[in-house]
């Protein structure tokens with residue numbers, strides 16, 4: 406007598422295996438054996454950029470941290486919160502934090518600045534423009550998706566063809 410295994414069984418087993426691995430990983434993260442910063446280190450994320458659509462809805466707290474760069478170890482801290490005050494934007498919090506490998510010259514310079522300061526640097530509009538110009542001119546393919554995300558992020562103004570606000574209130 407032949408036993409017929411339904412086609413779906415291998416997929417179910419694979420899904421259960423993935424679920425098990427994910428649960429195991431989650432337990433290890435919660436137990437402190439794996440840290441978010443380690444995962445970012447392994448993935449090559451070397452800095453984060455915090456941006457917000459700077460339109461008429463943006464609250465003062467979000468505007469204050471627009472175009473701010475952070476080191477991964479700062480973002481991984483349990484106490485980390487990009488905003489210094491609660492967000493009061495009427496449509497709700499719309500900020501975006503984008504992880505970057507940052508291997509083009511302007512991004513490497515920014516990482517140097519982040520090492521000297523406490524892991525957080527607010528960029529002026531000029532610095533942000535230079536950073537994005539550098540990313541666009543870079544031939545390194547690693548940040549293409551992140552730059553595309555920033556590029557498609559909604560904002561009130563456009564500069565250099567990017568749908569991305571490069572005007573900072575922090576300078």
Ligand SMILES: [Zn+2]
Pocket residue numbers: 463464465466467468491492493494497498499
């Ligand atoms: Zn806000």
